[in-house]
Amino acid sequence: MPAPTPTARDRFLALLRTATDDGSLVKLTLGKPRGADPTLHNLFVRPVVLKSGPHLCFVWRHATRDVTKNLAPAAALAQLEPLIGGDFLDAHLFTAAQTAQLQCQPDGTSRLVVKAAAPTAAPAVEAAGHDRPKQYLIAAESPWLRALGITNDRGQPRAEMAAKFRQIQKFAELLRDLLEQAGSHEREGEAARRLRIVDMGCGKGYLTFAIAALLGERADVLGIESRPELVTFCNGVARTHSLANLRFAAGAIADAPLAGIDVLIALHACDTATDDALARGIQAGARLLLVAPCCQKELRPQLTAPPVLAEPLRHGIFQERQAEFVTDALRAQLLEWAGYRTKVFEFVTTEHTAKNLMIAAIKSGPAGQPDDAHAQRLRELARFYGIRRQRLAEHLAFPLT
């Protein structure tokens, strides 16, 4: 009897085993959890070398904490196999030569896309023949980049952090341009002063450090993070490397002190945490708001669609993308109504994170009226998708129905 055709999941597991065996594994990310623990978001796996030999380091990312465990390769693979397509529906494998993305459905079917890897490390030198180090907006030799584990002792991006390094450079470029567009740094009626920038849900602070390094004495930068261990770590690195304009505080997005801020940033703040951050920035009169939304769950139970879309929306992935689109489209429209000129664009390639949409909003005028033309169009959009409540609308007291 011929052997059964391997499924997409079987082929993914074979790629994972090969990459682990031949040392080409860069990292594995599991997402879309569907296990019993609602606080679990992701599992990140990367190779590490311990005294006892090569291992795989597992980081279980929960809503408010990380749990880390190192396992020998055989034990790691044995633990991973039932999780892939079991507790996690999405799996993304990065090796030196390729990336493989597996998407599983609850009914057991799966789909695999394999692509050649993008160059893994940002080059430390410019084109061949030049010995001059490449000039990055955030110097690759910055000691804090090494302390955060992004670069090695030679000031080069570590292979597994190369995408993060590129994200940091891209973010710095973007912020520089947006600050220029947001206009002069003085608030009306005030003398020139340092910018006040708050990064909400800053995590390990990679991008918060980049902001402080980019702007130097032009800005005071505060990172707010709910996990106190990350706050302690980041404050330690900031102190050790004399970044006097950078500070981290433990706290929640909803309560952080924001009076008089100029710029509010919230990158990958899950679900309605993005709305909370936006609302706080608007209330504080920030002239630039910058968010990269993720995990748009709030509207899914409310979403209805015209009959013509019912058939395609049987597929979970289309429902998910529709929820992302409707959530972020409403947010962009609400920001416009609140008096902000708004742009929506892709931040970085999906290689680093699939959550790469960015919304940038620059204060440009007064907020609208509850019944002006823009407000009516906004309500039409909400009605079209059956949306009655949305967190940012509630914060702004905007009547959606």
Ligand SMILES: C[S@@+](CC[C@H](N)C(=O)[O-])C[C@H]1O[C@@H](n2cnc3c(N)ncnc32)[C@H](O)[C@@H]1O
């Ligand atoms: C996905 S990480 C993003 C980190 C960073 N902003 C980035 O994009 O690299 C989200 C972070 O927000 C923190 N967080 C989640 N909800 C929060 C809240 N309500 N208040 C403060 N921090 C929060 C989490 O602990 C986590 O470190």
